Amino acid sequence: DDSAKAAKHQGAYAIAIRNGGGADGLAGAAQAKLVAAGLTEDNHTYALDSYAIAGGLAPTTVVYVKGTGDDAADVKEEAEKVVSALGLGSVQTFDEATAGESMDSFDIFVIVGKDALGTLQ
Incomplete structure (x- = not known):
């Protein structure tokens, strides 16, 4: 049960979604897909924005999680749900230098990459 996991996690899961694919509305489309898959605002908070990497757009969708902490396994499991709901991407351990x-x-x-174009919209 997602609400029980969120409670164990000490509250709602905070999810940042960045549009790295270049098309207007891509981050919002990703959020809509997540909410439709059950990752609702009841136990998730969302922060949407655009994203640019050196050299242009993000080629692929990446879902980052912190690799440490008491609830790292729960957060990684929740991130796997994000990948499943989006139908693309992979879960990776967060590295600030790489993520920027x-x-x-x-x-x-x-980070919603160019691979999401035509998939999420």
Whole structure:
């Protein structure tokens, strides 16, 4: 049960979604797909924004999680649900240098890449 996991996790899962694919509305489309799959605002908070990496757009969708902490296994399991709901991407351990943004405020950090074009919209 997602609400029980969120309670164990000490509250709602904070998910950052960044549009790295270049098409307007891609982050919002990803959020809509997650909510439709049951990752609702009841136990998830969302922060959407655009994202640019050096050299242009993100080629693929990546879902980052922190590799440490008491609830790291629960967060990784939740991130796997994100990948499943989106139908693309992979879960990787967060590395600030690679992601280019701090993950201090988020449990799960999603960069929606160009591979999502035509899939999410």
